[in-house]
Amino acid sequence: MSSAGDSRRELAKFLRSRRERITPDEVGLPAGPRRRTVGLRREEVAVLAGLSPTWYTYLEQGRGIQPSREVLDSLARVLRLTEDERRYVHSLAHGSVVQTAPLTTDVTATDLIRQVVAQFDDSPYPVYAGDQYCELVAWNQAACEWYDDWSALAPGHRNFLHWLLSSPLARERLVDWEAVTQDTVARWRAECARHPDDPHIRARIAEFTRLSPAFGDWWESHEVLEHRSAVRLFRHGHLGVQAMRIVVLQSPEFTPSGVVLHLPAAAE
Incomplete structure (x- = not known):
């Protein structure tokens, strides 16, 4: 849009x-x-x-x-x-986006997000950060173990939704791959409404539609969701199926980035 x-x-x-x-x-x-x-x-x-x-x-x-x-x-x-x-x-x-004042520090919001994620380098649970395009801004080593080594992807493909739609590993690692992907599309649609004048969003929509017929169907269903805590099931090569609770942390200072934390949880 x-x-x-x-x-x-x-x-x-x-x-x-x-x-x-x-x-x-x-x-x-x-x-x-x-x-x-x-x-x-x-x-x-x-x-x-x-x-x-x-x-x-x-x-x-x-x-x-x-x-x-x-x-x-x-x-x-x-x-x-x-x-x-x-x-x-x-x-x-x-419109519902309130523009915040620019940061007065010598670092950008993305730099700060990367510093935040870096604090979880030793965590056994995944932590990653994305922006309004679903671009992956930063992630820890556990994210590579439970999701994928996103650093090995081409820069233009380091995008969470692109990964979900195109990577066979996404279907392997995520037990409820279809539900996770549909929820991600619905959450991204809600995010897109906050940035109606962004041409890069239109380009991404066209790209994802070409990439996956399923995305086109889900997009046309007009489902929308806001970011909320949810349980996600992972399939680990050595640990089997494990449940983690997803928590998204956002701050006006970091907009449009959000940090996604994973916590241990019982399967629902």
Whole structure:
């Protein structure tokens, strides 16, 4: 997404995808024997949300109208959006990134992130850091053991999502590879909404779509997630299947980078 127009189109596609997954029965409407529409009709969503059907149609067509936060919350209620999805539509419509003041030190945010990760060099648990493009900024030795030796990859391929989509080792190491990859795509979609004017994101989307048909399908499903703690199952050559809890640490000072910590956890 590289412009306000792109954000409007993405919002339109997202609203349509969520409208189509709600059945009339779920909102107390009769389906009718001759109904052909998948999910709810536009006018039904509009009435339930207290909006003009014409205005809502324009919104789903990506026209240049600006929905208020109250309208978005009303649509979120009607379409039964999750909290992550509600934040996503607000990001698309209004933006949610607060620009922080530049660092006044003699090092960049990336330098600081690398210094933070370096403190975990002796940890038996993986630690890595990524940016808004899923580029891998830094990682410790344990990440090489449990994931892959990312330093051996070409610089342009040192990207977590690229690795998930293209590396056979990703499927071998991650027991729930498909679920992990889908979650990563959903989290990246939420992140992309915070950077609507970044052309590199559009380039990455095109690259990943060419790389993997599965990515294209998952991207078009419009699923979104925010970063939250989760349990990930690993398959280790000597230790067998092990569960670790993933915790993402982010700070305004380090935006857009985040540090991913792994902690021991029982399998869920």
